[in-house]
Amino acid sequence: MSEKESFFKNRLKSVGFAFKGLVILIKTENSIKLQLGIAILVTLAGVYFNISKTEWLFQIAMIGLVMSVEGLNTAVEHLADFIHPEHHQKIGLIKDVAAGAVFIASIMAVITAIIIYFPKIF
């Protein structure tokens, strides 16, 4: 197999693994299920209120940001539990910091939603 062919085969394999990770996240993580539900709702709201192209771009970016940071947070939680299953102050700190990153992204997403929808509703 040529170098180019194996490059594309490996990329395709990686996409397969990433897709597997996405399915695991959606099946097992309640927070991702909730975020997916919110993503569907705001997408419907976007259609209903006929938001502009720029507003769609920000909305899509925020959905992607929150859900991908949540995915990383879940990975950190799993890693922390695997390397140190017992209670430990450092593990608590690591998990809290990772959760803090999700919180930042979520606050930004809420502010973005307010900027987009507040003038349309009120």
Ligand SMILES: Nc1ncnc2c1ncn2[C@@H]1O[C@H](COP(=O)(O)OP(=O)(O)OP(=O)(O)O)[C@@H](O)[C@H]1O
């Ligand atoms: N091994 C541990 N040692 C110390 N503190 C921990 C440990 N595991 C969890 N904690 C504390 O409990 C909090 C919640 O941890 P947990 O792993 O249950 O995440 P969660 O927020 O319930 O995750 P999920 O996103 O699945 O709802 C952590 O942020 C941390 O403060």
